[in-house]
Amino acid sequence: xxxxxxxPSHAVEFKxxxxxxxxxxxxxxxxxxxxxxxxxxxxxxxxxxxSRVRLLIDAVxxxxxxxxxxxxxGKSIWGKDNNPQGGMALGADxxxxxxKRAYIDWRIPDTDMKLRMGIQGIGxxxxxxxxxxxxxxxxxxxxxxHAFNDNVxxxxxxxxxxNDNYAGGANGSQANFMDNMDMAGLVLxxxxxGLKLTPWGMFAAIGPNTFRNNNGYINQQxxxxxxxxxxxxxxxxxxxxxxxxxxxxAYGTAWxxxxxxxxxxxxxxxxxxxDAMYGSVTYGDSSLNRAGWMAALLLExxxxxxxxxxxxxxxxGDDDDTGxxxxxxxxxxxxYGVASFSGTFIGPDINGVERDRVIGNNLxxxxxxxxxxxxxxxxxxxxxxxxxxxxxxTNAPGIxxxxxxxxxxxxxxxxxxxxxxxxxxxxxxxxxxxxxAVEFGLLNEYKIYDNLQLNVEASYVAxxxxxxxxxxxxxxxxxxxxxxxxxxxxxxxFIYAF
Numbered sequence: 153x154x155x156x157x158x159x160p161s162h163a164v165e166f167k168x169x170x171x172x173x174x175x176x177x178x179x180x181x182x183x184x185x186x187x188x189x190x191x192x193x194x195x196x197x198x199x200x201x202x203s204r205v206r207l208l209i210d211a212v213x214x215x216x217x218x219x220x221x222x223x224x225x226g227k228s229i230w231g232k233d234n235n236p237q238g239g240m241a242l243g244a245d246x247x248x249x250x251x252k253r254a255y256i257d258w259r260i261p262d263t264d265m266k267l268r269m270g271i272q273g274i275g276x277x278x279x280x281x282x283x284x285x286x287x288x289x290x291x292x293x294x295x296x297x298h299a300f301n302d303n304v305x306x307x308x309x310x311x312x313x314x315n316d317n318y319a320g321g322a323n324g325s326q327a328n329f330m331d332n333m334d335m336a337g338l339v340l341x342x343x344x345x346g347l348k349l350t351p352w353g354m355f356a357a358i359g360p361n362t363f364r365n366n367n368g369y370i371n372q373q374x375x376x377x378x379x380x381x382x383x384x385x386x387x388x389x390x391x392x393x394x395x396x397x398x399x400x401x402a403y404g405t406a407w408x409x410x411x412x413x414x415x416x417x418x419x420x421x422x423x424x425x426x427d428a429m430y431g432s433v434t435y436g437d438s439s440l441n442r443a444g445w446m447a448a449l450l451l452e453x454x455x456x457x458x459x460x461x462x463x464x465x466x467x468x469g470d471d472d473d474t475g476x477x478x479x480x481x482x483x484x485x486x487x488y489g490v491a492s493f494s495g496t497f498i499g500p501d502i503n504g505v506e507r508d509r510v511i512g513n514n515l516x517x518x519x520x521x522x523x524x525x526x527x528x529x530x531x532x533x534x535x536x537x538x539x540x541x542x543x544x545x546t547n548a549p550g551i552x553x554x555x556x557x558x559x560x561x562x563x564x565x566x567x568x569x570x571x572x573x574x575x576x577x578x579x580x581x582x583x584x585x586x587x588x589a590v591e592f593g594l595l596n597e598y599k600i601y602d603n604l605q606l607n608v609e610a611s612y613v614a615x616x617x618x619x620x621x622x623x624x625x626x627x628x629x630x631x632x633x634x635x636x637x638x639x640x641x642x643x644x645x646f647i648y649a650f
Contacts, residue, residue, distance in 0.1 A: 167210040172648040173227075174203045175505045179641030182507060183580065184566040184615055185629040192507065192641075201230040202237065204505050206252065215259075222253035227505045253290055268295040274309055275486075277339060277350040279412040280425040280450035280463070285514045286408050287335075287354065289313075289485040307339045313382075313484075317374050318361040330403070331361035335484075348414040355407045356484075358386075360400035360436065368392065369400045370440070370576060381513055384574040385483030386433055388442055389551065392576045393559050394474045398437035406433035406482060421454035433482045441477035442577075444468035446516060458528040461539075464521040469546030469585070474554045478577065480517045480547075498541070498591050498613065507641045510613055511543075511589070512579025518543050533599040540592040545583025549623045552584070562627035565617055565636070586618035607645040614638045 177200050182193035191197040204227035212218040225248055228240040239246030255270030272295065275288030293311035300306070313333050320327030337354035363383060365372040370391060373380060386406070388394070410429030416422070432443035448465035470479050498511045511518075520543030528536040555563050565587070567580040574580060583589070593611035600606055615636060619625045629636055 162213060165212045167212060168650075169208040169210075170648075170650055171206045172203075173205070173505050173645065174201070175643055175645040176201050177507055177641060177643040179507055179639070179643075181637040181639045182510060182641070184510070184613075184636055184639050195236075196229075196507075202227050202505055203230070203240070204228070208253075216261075217256070217258045219256040220253060222251075224250045224252045263298075265296060265298045268293075268297075274311060274337075276337070276354065276408075276410070277341075277352050277412045278427050279348065279350070279414050280427045280448045281465075284486050285427075285446060285481070285483060285516065286410075286429060286431060287484040287486070303343050305341050307341075309335075309337050311335045311337075314362050314374055317372070318364055321366075326361070329361060330359040331364070333358045333362050346416050346418070348416075349411065350413070351409075351411045353407070353409045356405070356433075358404035358406065358433070358435075360402060360404070364400075368397070369437075370395075380574050381483075381485040383576050384513065384578060385485070385516070386442065387440060387577040388478035389470060389474070389577040389582070390555065390559075390563070390575060391440055394555065395439040396437050396475065398439075400436045402436050404433060404435040404440075407431065408482075421452075423450075423452040423454070425450045425452075429481065431482045439475050439477055442480060442482045443477070444479050444481035444516070446481045452526075457530065459526040461524040461526055462522075463524070464519075465515055466519045467516050467546060469517045470548060470551055472548040472550030472554055474551060474558060483514055483516060486514055498543075506609075506643055506645065509580055510639050511581050511591070513574075514579070515543075516579070517545060517547050518583055519546055520544070535597050537595045537597075538593070540590070542588065542590055543583075544588045545585055547582065547584045549584040549586050549618065552624070552627075553622050556626075562624075564627045564629055565615075565624050566629050581615070584618065584623060586623055587616070589613055589615045603648055603650050605647045605649075607647065608643070609645070610640075610642045612638065612640045 178198055179192050180198055182196065192200070205225040206222065208220065208222045210218055210220050226239065227237055228248055229237045230240050232238040233241035233246075239248035251271070253271050253273060255268050255272045257266065257268050259266050271290055271292050273288075273290050274293055274295065276284045276286050278284045291311045291313050293309050295307060295309040297307040298305065311334070313335065315332040316328040318326075318328055318331035320329070333356065335354060335356040337352065339350065339352045342349040360369060363370045363372045363374070370383065370387060373383065408429060408431035410427065412427045414423065414425040426447070426449050428447040430445040434441045444467065446465065446467040449463065451462045453460045467481055468479050520541050522539060522541035524537065524539035526537045528538070552563060563582070565582055567574060591613045593609060596608045598606045598608075615638070617624050617636060
């Protein structure tokens with residue numbers, strides 16, 4: 153036999169999945185003002201049509217080995233040439249195909265331990281809320297999972313979201329030096345009769361040059377879907393303007409711990425679920441530190457035609473000291489999954505093509521209560537979900553005056569930029585303990601065919617902010633205007649999934 157003979161290959165089964173999305177949307181005041189622009193917000197017209205395609209291919213050798221590659225085309229606004237959200241101008245042919253995930257799954261021989269290696273979706277647990285708050289995204293990582301029995305399992309991961317992005321100083325000196333960010337986490341699902349508990353923990357090390365450029369240590373937005381989210385969630389309010397500006401020469405450290413649970417010790421229709429978490433991040437410059445907590449509770453009662461839900465949450469907020477860091481929960485990214493209780497408008501939507509994040513990427517720095525009627529159904533293939541929420545801020549209003557004293561101008565309550573472009577250390581809306589908002593919406597889901605669904609949704613947010621001179625009264629919400637307007641949007645979304 154020849155020493156160089158190739159080993160015989162085994163047949164590989166290929167499985168394909170996909171999702172086509174096409175949406176049509178009309179709305180106004182997407183950043184709560186009409187001043188300074190003539191569309192939904194500075195980046196969009198009041199009416200927009202957009203599309204996105206996701207294609208997933210699994211290559212399965214057997215139950216012990218498989219691989220997956222996951223592509224995304226778009227999302228793209230019809231008629232728009234350049235990014236962001238471009239590629240659908242006349243003639244098309246744009247470079248808008250993106251790699252979303254690519255990994256292999258394999259089982260360690262003679263064990264039940266499974267490994268996943270490559271770009272994959274990782275998210276921290278949630279049960280009460282519709283999505284995670286601290287972290288959920290696609291990231292290069294290794295995940296190890298093992299089920300000890302029917303009641304106890306364990307998952308662990310190491311992920312590297314950023315590395316080798318620092319261009320260096322003059323003439324490229326120290327390029328790529330100490331610019332990595334690494335994360336490690338543990339998730340322990342526990343499942344018993346009538347009780348589900350999932351404690352979890354995560355640690356991160358953040359290189360001093362991870363977000364460094366010639367303008368400072370935290371001023372580089374790294375390209376990628378989540379480049380804005382991590383700097384808005386891991387740093388204090390406008391740290392680019394308010395921090396001490398001290399030199400960073402050591403790794404920052406962050407840690408989180410939480411527990412999600414569900415009690416169903418009795419038969420339906422009752423259900424109680426909760427999420428609770430705490431996190432802290434510290435840097436060499438103490439004015440960049442951030443630490444806080446969040447808890448949420450959901451009570452549900454199931455009827456024949458709907459599920460009644462009462463929900464509430466509370467998250468710690470900033471005090472009025474601009475030099476001691478932030479007292480809000482640090483967050484990394486929740487690129488997909490609704491980090492709220494209330495559909496797509498208040499936070500990120502699960503489909504990824506809707507107008508969303510009008511309040512923020514998450515509910516950090518707020519409190520709220522709400523009521524919903526979920527999955528109301530009176531006819532076959534048609535269901536509805538209605539919700540209404542009252543929310544307020546937990547940030548001290550005195551911080552706004554301190555901000556003015558240090559910068560010479562008044563911070564705006566809204567996001568004056570395009571969607572997804574948040575200032576460092578803040579979400580789209582920054583709410584104080586004197587501010588409130590009412591948000592409600594109706595989602596209608598109609599199954600046209602087994603693989604084709606139509607969603608028709610209407611959403612509305614009415615802010616009620618303190619406009620006294622020492623809070624928001626002297627800030628400009630758009631252009632040269634101080635007016636604040638209600639945000640609203642209606643949408644039609646076609647979903648073809650196979």
